[in-house]
Amino acid sequence: MQATLALVLCWGMGMAYGQTQILLVLSDSGGACSEVVAAMRGHFAGQNGAFEVRSIHASEFSAGRVDPTETDLIVAIGTDAMEQVSVEARVPVLNILVPRQRYESSRLRAKHDSRQYSAIYLDQPLSRQLQLIKAALPKRDAVGVLLGPASQDRLKPLQQAAREQKLGVSVEQVITEEDILPALKRLFVNAEVLLALPDPLIFNKSTAQSLLLTSYRAQIPLIAYSKSYVSAGALAAVYSTPTQIGQQAAELLLRLAQAKTLLLPPPQYPKYFSVNVNYQVARSLGLAIEDEAALLQRIKAGTERE
Amino acid sequence: MSRKIRQHTLLVCLCVGGIVSSTCMAGAEPVQVALSEQDFFGEVPVVLSVSRLMQPVSEAPAAVTVIDRDMIRTSGFRDLADVFRLVPGFYVAHFSGNEQVVSNGLNNRYFGRVQVLLDGVSVYTPMFGQVPWSALPLALEDIERIEVTRGPNAASYGANSFLGIINIITRDPIQDRGSLLAVRGGAPALADAVARHGGKLGGWDYRLTIGHKQDHGFELRNDRQRTDFISGRGDYRIDEKNTLQVQAGYTGAVFGRGYFDSNIDVPHDQQVQSSYQQLHWHRVYGPDDELSLQFYHTYNSGHEAVTSTPYVSSGIPILATFLRNDLDSERFDFEFQRNQRLSPALRVVWGASSRLDRVRAPLYLNTIATQTTKLQRVFLNGEWRPAANWVVNGGAMWEHNDITGTDLSPRLALSYHMAPGHTVRGGISRALRTPTVLEDSGDYNLTLNVGIPPGTATIPYFKGGHGLRPESIVSRELSYLFESNTHGFSADTRLFVDRIQDTIVPVSTAGVPYDYYRYRNAADVTMKGVQTQARWRAGATQLSLSHAYTKTVIESAYNPDVAEDLQKSNPSHIGSALVSHRFGSGIEASVGYYQVSEMHPIGDGQFLKHYRRWDARLAYDFRVGAQHGQVALVMQNLFAPYYEFRRDNEFKSRTFGTLSLEF
Numbered sequence: 001m002q003a004t005l006a007l008v009l010c011w012g013m014g015m016a017y018g019q020t021q022i023l024l025v026l027s028d029s030g031g032a033c034s035e036v037v038a039a040m041r042g043h044f045a046g047q048n049g050a051f052e053v054r055s056i057h058a059s060e061f062s063a064g065r066v067d068p069t070e071t072d073l074i075v076a077i078g079t080d081a082m083e084q085v086s087v088e089a090r091v092p093v094l095n096i097l098v099p100r101q102r103y104e105s106s107r108l109r110a111k112h113d114s115r116q117y118s119a120i121y122l123d124q125p126l127s128r129q130l131q132l133i134k135a136a137l138p139k140r141d142a143v144g145v146l147l148g149p150a151s152q153d154r155l156k157p158l159q160q161a162a163r164e165q166k167l168g169v170s171v172e173q174v175i176t177e178e179d180i181l182p183a184l185k186r187l188f189v190n191a192e193v194l195l196a197l198p199d200p201l202i203f204n205k206s207t208a209q210s211l212l213l214t215s216y217r218a219q220i221p222l223i224a225y226s227k228s229y230v231s232a233g234a235l236a237a238v239y240s241t242p243t244q245i246g247q248q249a250a251e252l253l254l255r256l257a258q259a260k261t262l263l264l265p266p267p268q269y270p271k272y273f274s275v276n277v278n279y280q281v282a283r284s285l286g287l288a289i290e291d292e293a294a295l296l297q298r299i300k301a302g303t304e305r306e
Numbered sequence: 307m308s309r310k311i312r313q314h315t316l317l318v319c320l321c322v323g324g325i326v327s328s329t330c331m332a333g334a335e336p337v338q339v340a341l342s343e344q345d346f347f348g349e350v351p352v353v354l355s356v357s358r359l360m361q362p363v364s365e366a367p368a369a370v371t372v373i374d375r376d377m378i379r380t381s382g383f384r385d386l387a388d389v390f391r392l393v394p395g396f397y398v399a400h401f402s403g404n405e406q407v408v409s410n411g412l413n414n415r416y417f418g419r420v421q422v423l424l425d426g427v428s429v430y431t432p433m434f435g436q437v438p439w440s441a442l443p444l445a446l447e448d449i450e451r452i453e454v455t456r457g458p459n460a461a462s463y464g465a466n467s468f469l470g471i472i473n474i475i476t477r478d479p480i481q482d483r484g485s486l487l488a489v490r491g492g493a494p495a496l497a498d499a500v501a502r503h504g505g506k507l508g509g510w511d512y513r514l515t516i517g518h519k520q521d522h523g524f525e526l527r528n529d530r531q532r533t534d535f536i537s538g539r540g541d542y543r544i545d546e547k548n549t550l551q552v553q554a555g556y557t558g559a560v561f562g563r564g565y566f567d568s569n570i571d572v573p574h575d576q577q578v579q580s581s582y583q584q585l586h587w588h589r590v591y592g593p594d595d596e597l598s599l600q601f602y603h604t605y606n607s608g609h610e611a612v613t614s615t616p617y618v619s620s621g622i623p624i625l626a627t628f629l630r631n632d633l634d635s636e637r638f639d640f641e642f643q644r645n646q647r648l649s650p651a652l653r654v655v656w657g658a659s660s661r662l663d664r665v666r667a668p669l670y671l672n673t674i675a676t677q678t679t680k681l682q683r684v685f686l687n688g689e690w691r692p693a694a695n696w697v698v699n700g701g702a703m704w705e706h707n708d709i710t711g712t713d714l715s716p717r718l719a720l721s722y723h724m725a726p727g728h729t730v731r732g733g734i735s736r737a738l739r740t741p742t743v744l745e746d747s748g749d750y751n752l753t754l755n756v757g758i759p760p761g762t763a764t765i766p767y768f769k770g771g772h773g774l775r776p777e778s779i780v781s782r783e784l785s786y787l788f789e790s791n792t793h794g795f796s797a798d799t800r801l802f803v804d805r806i807q808d809t810i811v812p813v814s815t816a817g818v819p820y821d822y823y824r825y826r827n828a829a830d831v832t833m834k835g836v837q838t839q840a841r842w843r844a845g846a847t848q849l850s851l852s853h854a855y856t857k858t859v860i861e862s863a864y865n866p867d868v869a870e871d872l873q874k875s876n877p878s879h880i881g882s883a884l885v886s887h888r889f890g891s892g893i894e895a896s897v898g899y900y901q902v903s904e905m906h907p908i909g910d911g912q913f914l915k916h917y918r919r920w921d922a923r924l925a926y927d928f929r930v931g932a933q934h935g936q937v938a939l940v941m942q943n944l945f946a947p948y949y950e951f952r953r954d955n956e957f958k959s960r961t962f963g964t965l966s967l968e969f
Contacts, residue, residue: 027343031347032343032346032347078342078343079340079341079342079343080342097343098342098343099341099342099343099345099346101341102340102341102342122343122346139791139792150340150341181480181481181483198341198345198346199341200340200341200342200345203345204345205348205349205350205351205546206543208350208351208353209351209353209480209543210478210480210481210511212353212354213353213354213358213478213480213481214480214481216353216354217450217481225346226345226346226347226350228347228348228349228350229350231350231352231592231593232350232351232352232353232354233352233353233354233355233593239346242347278354278593280354280356280359280593280594281354281359283362283365284354284359284360284361284362286362286789286791287791288726288791
């Protein structure tokens, strides 16, 4: 079945000479990965075929269905693809749709030179998340954060970013799931807003209920990192859609093509992002929140000032 | 019937038990350890769906007072009913040490005319329309908040949501993992204890609470109480969309009854049982889109027996007579509810329910048969925002019951947000109150042994009104609500005019040489007035104020006595204030003030002068290692004694201490 999924996308067949061969390796055949591919394809369509693009599922890649040396550059989409490709490939790899922390650990294993292995993170920069807090809740400047195994390296950058934004930040470390609620209660002594940073131990389907309920009952809004959490009951989130990530990746590749180079820039945070607010929750907490477009403008303006 | 009732109860328990044990096997989902794009794009179950979100007071379609945990704690109140002293216009009193009255106008012992829901379970008894406040299997510690609607809202809550709705919401078990132990003690003979454990078992989040309560009540009354209860709740997440909630509780109590000066109702004990089981299935499609099915069963019983003291009445020697009063009632209720957003500006909630009430009360109804009453309902409520500043709330409930037939209760409210923090709301609603079984079919007679001539004499005391019309109310209100988030201040003032028709009153019959009552649709009453409440929260200090002025106009009455009874049942002023402050050192101090102007409650009540009451509480938080504890001292009514409901209920200063530990 997966063979049928090995779509071969070709652009500008007539301009074979000078074309860069790009292989997209997908973690998943549907969902976010296919949205990324669609966005990239859309972006390339107007560019008169600088690339020859093929896409393949990660499992087919690891099964050796393609020869990686026949390609000039691999775009690994998602963490599964990143894990497969980082072991195998000897060509430059751009990882997209991957959390920063996962990229960094895969970077340690990859044998590539620094300009041959890079990423567009899925995470938003901490400063952007703090900007959202400032824009949405200008009167709340005591931020509480739970850090777990996957996010504990954020402590120093977080304190740094909070200092720059003139926000107070209190942090509680969580090692097991049982620590979450007691840690949350300690945070709520001072915190006026809770910032969620992705960490599967802390924020997952089974903990979402207790986290959202406990913070809601304490009248502490949760600022999240995904649209799903906003639907679930977080107050707001800043995040990038797969389409936005795809667009950024396509633009990056086009710049490489224009510069006629395969040397990748350093890992970067998402350039395009969205803001989503749960106005029902805002109303229930007695918070008047500006509309999403205005918040987005404020965050962009705030980020540019830095 | 009582055996039949118990069998049902057992059956429900077994069913619940079966579900618990079979679904436990499903277990918890494996925890994903490595971060991936799934953390960003994966679905998360909707936790704060529309039914879980609190509606801000300024958005509600009616006047609402929210009592939160902080207020319950700082008030120092020990009885749940007392908490409603903080609600504008609500009259709270102890008919006896073990029987409380909570009403919002036409204050009387039995028919509170207020709907009381405990997590969606309607707890008033079909027989008296009374709420067994002392026998509710519920610990104050398990309450998350209480939402009180001060006025009718039958369009949402059905008949009997007449002069108010009390919605008690308990805590989600996930909020209280671990154990709690609390003890309370004071003179005379006040001794309470609560133990709770919350945890996770398989996929279930659960809470189990047991409690004990005892005291000697008022000095001049035989009203001791000795209450034991157990209650539990389990929440199970079936999958991302579906959750199951199971709740059950049981109270077994002994309540002192009777009067020291009575020859017939001599001091004795009543054995009381109260229990409920509830199953609630919730399916959430999205923040505004959910479906729920609920089934519950409640059961209440009271058993008492006395042997009367021989006495002489009008020259006739009345001999010692053995009298007993057995009361059993139960309710089965099934409800379907659907919340939907039809467009960005319009959301609706609609549904249907079916209820069966069964009552057996040989003494009060003069029959050993079980009375069965059925009730069917269909309801629809909508919230429409035609513009950013406007909210229109409207709805209706159609009901059919065996006692009074078919009725419709509509409601409409219009809110205008003039400026941030300033809201004006106007509303009109209609509601009905179905006569209780006692009002409709009561037939209370006492058969006493007589010496000369030897034999028995049957004395009728009161009779139901067979074929009574339901009471109806049309309530109009105009409110102004102010809210300042920056200053933590909110206040609202409500002008209201409630017109009640066909008020059901026990009317004494002319020509009978003693008090013989018959229930009649005996008066039309208009109540109008102003209610004000204010809240202020500034850091460690919290203040809550309430005041209600009510003017009662009797439009027409069966006779002047009825008019006078109703007129005097409403105090013109009721007020409260509660202020608390948390000092940095873990000390929390609070003072409560409560006042009720002169009145005469209906139904075994007596004329009461205006009273003022001051309560104070001092608490200290401490830590022993990782454990958290609190000691508190509460003093109720610091100054001169006053009377509650009757002049033999003298409320003197009371002092008690509490110690609680969380671990």
